[in-house]
Amino acid sequence: MSTLKMRIGENLRRHPYIRRSVVVGGGVVLGVFLLMIFILNRQEPTRHETVVTPTNVRIIEAKALPFSLEARGNGVARPAESWQAVANVAGRVVERHPDLESGAFLSAGSFLLGLDPSRYELAVTEARSELATLEAERSQLGTEEAHIERLLELERERLALAEGELTRLNNLAERGAVSRSQLDEQHRATLAQRQAVASLESSLSIFPSQLELLAARHARAETHLAQTQRDLEDTQFFAPYDLRLESVQVELHQFASVGQILFQADNINAAEVEAHIPVSMMRRLVGGLSPADPTVEATLRQGPTDFSAIVAEVEMVGMPGALWTGYVTGIASGLDPITRTVRVIVRVKEPYRDARPPERPPLQRGVYTRVRLLVRSPQALLVVPASAVHAGSVFLVNDNDLLERRSVEVAFEQADLAVIGAGLQVGERVVVDDLSWAVPGLPLATLRDEKLESWMARRANGGLP
Numbered sequence: 001m002s003t004l005k006m007r008i009g010e011n012l013r014r015h016p017y018i019r020r021s022v023v024v025g026g027g028v029v030l031g032v033f034l035l036m037i038f039i040l041n042r043q044e045p046t047r048h049e050t051v052v053t054p055t056n057v058r059i060i061e062a063k064a065l066p067f068s069l070e071a072r073g074n075g076v077a078r079p080a081e082s083w084q085a086v087a088n089v090a091g092r093v094v095e096r097h098p099d100l101e102s103g104a105f106l107s108a109g110s111f112l113l114g115l116d117p118s119r120y121e122l123a124v125t126e127a128r129s130e131l132a133t134l135e136a137e138r139s140q141l142g143t144e145e146a147h148i149e150r151l152l153e154l155e156r157e158r159l160a161l162a163e164g165e166l167t168r169l170n171n172l173a174e175r176g177a178v179s180r181s182q183l184d185e186q187h188r189a190t191l192a193q194r195q196a197v198a199s200l201e202s203s204l205s206i207f208p209s210q211l212e213l214l215a216a217r218h219a220r221a222e223t224h225l226a227q228t229q230r231d232l233e234d235t236q237f238f239a240p241y242d243l244r245l246e247s248v249q250v251e252l253h254q255f256a257s258v259g260q261i262l263f264q265a266d267n268i269n270a271a272e273v274e275a276h277i278p279v280s281m282m283r284r285l286v287g288g289l290s291p292a293d294p295t296v297e298a299t300l301r302q303g304p305t306d307f308s309a310i311v312a313e314v315e316m317v318g319m320p321g322a323l324w325t326g327y328v329t330g331i332a333s334g335l336d337p338i339t340r341t342v343r344v345i346v347r348v349k350e351p352y353r354d355a356r357p358p359e360r361p362p363l364q365r366g367v368y369t370r371v372r373l374l375v376r377s378p379q380a381l382l383v384v385p386a387s388a389v390h391a392g393s394v395f396l397v398n399d400n401d402l403l404e405r406r407s408v409e410v411a412f413e414q415a416d417l418a419v420i421g422a423g424l425q426v427g428e429r430v431v432v433d434d435l436s437w438a439v440p441g442l443p444l445a446t447l448r449d450e451k452l453e454s455w456m457a458r459r460a461n462g463g464l465p
Contacts, residue, residue: 064380068462071281079266091115127225271351275371276341395431
């Protein structure tokens, strides 16, 4: 044995590769032995059921709500009526209201300014004298006509007697009872009487033309009197309505020529705003008035339209709380050439009421405003919060309380609400939380947000009763 070991050792020293093979072979045998031990002693793996926790989300129930279509725009306020006082007659300023200054408020009927009326008073007196003269001439002409009519009546009676006497003498002359000279004398007398009657009839026939000429002169004199009276009235200026003076260009004792601007004033009983509304918004608003043809062009083409259904609100920009309620009076012709917007005319009554400068200034000339127009939609609309729409889709909770993503068609957005045109049904549960990270099929635990639903109802109604 010792000799064998020695030989083996000697061979291993002489041949090192044999030594490495022995080591590798031993390692393989040991590995196989250990693997067999592990296989014989293996155990089945322990299995555990994984429980998925549902995600808590807030939801609302999709409803068709009464909806108020809204259009917004901006515009500059201006008086609904302005008065530029122009001198129709020339004259020196002899009277002037002590408060006739720029910015002053004056009530309707207040005397404002007076020009020298003396020359126009003389003209009125002259015109009245001319009328009195014509009245006297017409009276005299009437008297003369009546006198000639009476004379004509007498002369006709005398003519009848002369005609009778001539007839009698002709009968006697045929029997030789009167001389020829007597007959001729009566004949001459009868002709003279006929001439007298014809002369009176001729004189009487002239009276109608004379009366017509007198009537024409009388009408011309009345026109002259009316003109002079108007000129006299034009020497005084009274406030036609409650006004605020914009500017005054005339002073006391100054001579005012015809056509000169004396002062300018604004009516404080009403103001107007020409609001510039985008065409898309105006199209929706008009659709609430005329569902059959909801186009702005159709409204402009049809002419006057009843805008009484539109509620208008005017708010001063940069002044929260300075709000007025108005009404739409019409749409200006054509679009704005620069902004291509519809020009809607909104009128506000009593723009100076409740004015408390500087907290609440009046709605006066030049104020920049924001205008909001509202009209009730003919039918209820299906709406969801605009934040619940993600790239044209909404997240829903299906009947198994699992997350579902669905594409929807948004008709338009208004006041943080999205009006759904297609893809969503009434009664479906819409997720209002942001789940853009989630995948469809995610289990959900829902909580209905009734406060949000109430807010949506108020927002959709737009504040209308």
